[in-house]
Amino acid sequence: xxxxxxxxxxxxxxxxxxxxxxxxxxxxxxxxxxxxxxxxxxxxxxxxxxxxxxxxxxxxxxxxxxxxxxxxxxxxxxxxxxxxxxxxxxxxxxxxxxxxxxxxxxxxxxxxxxxxxxxxxxxxxxxxxxxxxxxxxxxxxxxxxxxxxxxxxxxxxxxxxxxxxxxxxxxxxxxxxxxxxxxxxxxxxxxxxxxxxxxxxxxxxxxxxxxxxxxxxxxxxxxxxxxxxxxxxxxxxxxxxxxxxxxxxxx
Amino acid sequence: xxxxxxxxxxxxxxxxxxxxxxxxxxxxxxxxxxxxxxxxxxxxxxxxxxxxxxxxxxxxxxxxxxxxxxxxxxxxxxxxxxxxxxxxxxxxxxxxxxxxxxxxxxxxxxxxxxxxxxxxxxxxxxxxxxxxxxxxxxxxxxxxxxxxxxxxxxxxxxxxxxxxxxxxxxxxxxxxxxxxxxxxxxxxxxxxxxxxxxxxxxxxxxxxxxxxxxxxxxxxxxxxxxxxxxxxxxxxxxxxxxxxxxxxxxxxxxxxxxxxxxxxxxxxxxxxxxxxxxxxxxxxxxxxxxxxxxxxxxxxxxxxxxxxxxxxxxxxxxxxxxxxxxxxxxxxxxxxxxxxxxxxxxxxxxxxxxxxxxxxxxxxxxxxxxxxxxxxxxxxxxxxxxxxxxxxxxxxxxxxxxxxxxxxxxxxxxxxxxxxxxxxxxxxxxxxxxxxxxxxxxxxxxxxxxxxxx
Numbered sequence: 001x002x003x004x005x006x007x008x009x010x011x012x013x014x015x016x017x018x019x020x021x022x023x024x025x026x027x028x029x030x031x032x033x034x035x036x037x038x039x040x041x042x043x044x045x046x047x048x049x050x051x052x053x054x055x056x057x058x059x060x061x062x063x064x065x066x067x068x069x070x071x072x073x074x075x076x077x078x079x080x081x082x083x084x085x086x087x088x089x090x091x092x093x094x095x096x097x098x099x100x101x102x103x104x105x106x107x108x109x110x111x112x113x114x115x116x117x118x119x120x121x122x123x124x125x126x127x128x129x130x131x132x133x134x135x136x137x138x139x140x141x142x143x144x145x146x147x148x149x150x151x152x153x154x155x156x157x158x159x160x161x162x163x164x165x166x167x168x169x170x171x172x173x174x175x176x177x178x179x180x181x182x183x184x185x186x187x188x189x190x191x192x193x194x195x196x197x198x199x200x201x202x203x204x205x206x207x208x209x210x211x212x213x214x215x216x217x218x219x220x221x222x223x224x225x226x227x228x229x230x231x232x233x234x235x236x237x238x239x240x241x242x243x244x245x246x247x248x249x250x251x
Numbered sequence: 252x253x254x255x256x257x258x259x260x261x262x263x264x265x266x267x268x269x270x271x272x273x274x275x276x277x278x279x280x281x282x283x284x285x286x287x288x289x290x291x292x293x294x295x296x297x298x299x300x301x302x303x304x305x306x307x308x309x310x311x312x313x314x315x316x317x318x319x320x321x322x323x324x325x326x327x328x329x330x331x332x333x334x335x336x337x338x339x340x341x342x343x344x345x346x347x348x349x350x351x352x353x354x355x356x357x358x359x360x361x362x363x364x365x366x367x368x369x370x371x372x373x374x375x376x377x378x379x380x381x382x383x384x385x386x387x388x389x390x391x392x393x394x395x396x397x398x399x400x401x402x403x404x405x406x407x408x409x410x411x412x413x414x415x416x417x418x419x420x421x422x423x424x425x426x427x428x429x430x431x432x433x434x435x436x437x438x439x440x441x442x443x444x445x446x447x448x449x450x451x452x453x454x455x456x457x458x459x460x461x462x463x464x465x466x467x468x469x470x471x472x473x474x475x476x477x478x479x480x481x482x483x484x485x486x487x488x489x490x491x492x493x494x495x496x497x498x499x500x501x502x503x504x505x506x507x508x509x510x511x512x513x514x515x516x517x518x519x520x521x522x523x524x525x526x527x528x529x530x531x532x533x534x535x536x537x538x539x540x541x542x543x544x545x546x547x548x549x550x551x552x553x554x555x556x557x558x559x560x561x562x563x564x565x566x567x568x569x570x571x572x573x574x575x576x577x578x579x580x581x582x583x584x585x586x587x588x589x590x591x592x593x594x595x596x597x598x599x600x601x602x603x604x605x606x607x608x609x610x611x612x613x614x615x616x617x618x619x620x621x622x623x624x625x626x627x628x629x630x631x632x633x634x635x636x637x638x639x640x641x642x643x644x645x646x647x648x649x650x651x652x653x654x655x656x657x658x659x660x661x662x663x664x665x666x667x668x669x670x671x672x673x674x675x676x677x678x679x680x681x682x683x684x685x686x687x688x689x690x691x692x693x694x695x696x697x698x699x700x701x702x703x704x705x
Contacts, residue, residue, distance in 0.1 A: 120325075121325065122324060122325055122326065122329055143324070144323055144324070147322075147323075147324070147325055147367075150367060151319060155583070157501075158578060158580065158583040159583055161535060161540045161541070161576075161578075162576075162578055162583045162584035163567070163586075164540055164567045164570065165538070165540055165567075165570065165575070165576040165578075165584065165645075166567075166571075166584060166586060166596055166597060166600075166644065167567050167568045167570065167571040167596070167597050167600035167601070167648065168567060168586065168596065168600055169567035170566050170567045170568050179586070183583075183585070183586075186582075186630065187582060187583075190582075191319075191320060194315070194317060194320035194321070195320055195321070195323070197280070197285050197313075197315070198313075198315065198320060198321035198323060198378075199323055199333075200285045201283050201284075201285050201311075201312065201313035201382075202309075202312075202323070202333055202334035202337060202381060202382070202385065203308040203309045203334050203337035203338045203385065204333070204337045205337075206308045206337060206338075208308070208337070208338055208339040209339055210336055210337055210339060211335075211336050211339050211340055211341060211342060211345065212336060212342065213328075213329065213332035213335065213336050213342060213345045213346065213349075214329070215342070
């Protein structure tokens with residue numbers, strides 16, 4: 001079992017990006033399939049509950065065929081044309097490209113989602129500030145904002161009920177939602193300013209160099225995660241080049 | 252606030268009183284160094300330890316009223332550590348301070364406990380621990396117990412005293428409810444609305460000389476409790492709403508409603524119980540705003556008047572004359588940009604004639620002391636004014652049943668008294684009131700029966 005949860009989020013982000021770089025460079029189906037197979041092997045060893053895996057990756061499984069369908073109908077035509085209607089033209093070329101796109105969306109999307117399931121926002125912020133040296137005001141501000149999303153959801157529900165209670169929920173749904181959105185904006189600005197007072201009162205934004213209560217660790221596991229990303233990307237590219245299907249986007 | 256001369260000695264515990272708008276919060280924010288130069292005007296000087304409050308970050312700690320707005324991070328330990336990190340405290344020292352602070356405020360939960368799972372009283376003690384970890388010489392608290400249930404009030408008050416005794420920190424606290432703090436502070440300062448201080452001295456001294464006047468200005472003085480309603484002859488009673496095997500809930504968690512829940516005209520019913528017991532959910536379900544999770548809320552023909560027996564299926568407009576709801580946070584139900592327009596929303600939805608609408612709005616403006624604010628933006632009103640407005644908007648369509656969620660939270664004694672008298676009159680005249688409340692005095696003054704959720 002790979003203890004992926006304890007790996008530094010920055011390394012997970014890095015590994016995901018590395019795989020994507022290799023896969024974005026080409027648009028063939030061989031590299032995508034190779035990467036996907038290798039990724040599924042790695043994911044299988046992560047010990048994710050099947051139900052959780054399918055639930056979280058559902059958007060990717062929906063997005064992949066939809067993207068592929070678009071390419072199938074409107075993509076570059078080449079070889080025999082099987083069907084034609086207005087701008088729609090299904091050909092050998094568009095079929096191959098659709099398949100390659102389908103696999104590519106999965107190969108980039110699945111690991112991204114799986115790696116992010118286990119990312120804790122606080123640890124991620126620690127990593128961004130301590131490892132990538134992003135400005136801590138920006139990182140901590142964003143982190144505090146993320147925590148407020150739950151409050152916004154509660155606000156939204158209350159706003160909805162309140163509009164029904166005030167007798168204005170029967171008509172003009174679109175206008176009402178726009179008004180509700182504006183009300184939420186007003187509420188969130190007020191919440192935000194209170195939060196920023198609370199943060200300032202605790203010394204946030206001062207000139208003293210900040211210390212970090214939690215160390216964002218970087219060791220063998222993190223380097224290994226990046227290496228796995230590179231290995232998957234390189235293997236996929238090599239296999240594609242050897243089979244002669246590597247098809248760079250640029251050039 | 253202006254023209255205030257005040258000298259507070261190290262280790263003193265000061266309670267600041269004064270009516271709404273006297274500038275109590277502004278004073279505390281200034282002490283904590285969180286009033287920016289671009290926010291309003293300032294004159295004179297304010298020094299903490301002989302320096303400008305912003306000169307020495309972390310010397311003053313601030314705890315504010317709203318528990319949700321001062322939780323910064325997701326885990327309890329990280330949240331307490333936040334201030335220390337900003338002050339550049341070394342890592343080992345931070346965690347030593349975090350444990351010590353949590354122990355002092357009596358918050359005995361795991362360091363990785365999720366902060367959003369804490370109760371209001373726990374959140375306020377968490378905020379206090381976060382302040383304490385910075386080892387401040389001065390701790391200022393802006394109505395720290397106003398939004399809490401009775402147990403939460405005691406928890407937070409006791410934690411503040413423990414901290415003051417063990418660290419010797421100076422304490423400056425603003426609160427409407429004098430009884431919470433009068434025994435534990437050694438000085439009371441009363442701010443005047445026009446500027447300066449009206450009184451300054453020991454609690455017994457100030458309260459015996461100024462108690463009556465303070466009470467008249469909305470401060471809760473134990474010896475001068477707010478006026479309670481004189482009840483008159485009630486109108487005849489009839490059942491308006493009944494429930495059948497009702498279960499209420501939000502987001503999959505269902506709670507069984509008490510079986511003997513009958514809503515009757517000319518009666519007030521109070522719903523009480525600890526945080527998270529589903530009080531608000533029950534009230535909103537009875538009010539036809541949330542669908543029951545199981546069973547049914549049934550409106551008697553006298554209330555339904557042709558609109559069907561399930562309130563949740565009524566149109567939004569049909570609710571107006573039948574069941575009105577006043578939300579815990581008035582800001583959730585504000586729709587327009589002036590107080591007058593806000594009151595006209597309901598009558599307009601009912602398509603009442605202009606003359607009738609104007610008559611109702613004018614009457615409510617007068618009755619709830621909002622006339623001078625008719626053209627003001629509702630968002631700019633004070634807490635008490637917003638509360639009165641939100642009740643008035645519900646009354647404008649004359650619903651037979653009025654549902655209120657924590658109507659007295661954070662209110663001064665004057666608004667409290669006005670609300671109770673208004674609601675009592677409503678009930679005596681044949682209306683029905685369902686009120687969710689932690690406020691024991693409110694329940695005692697108004698409710699004919701009480702439902703306690705576990």
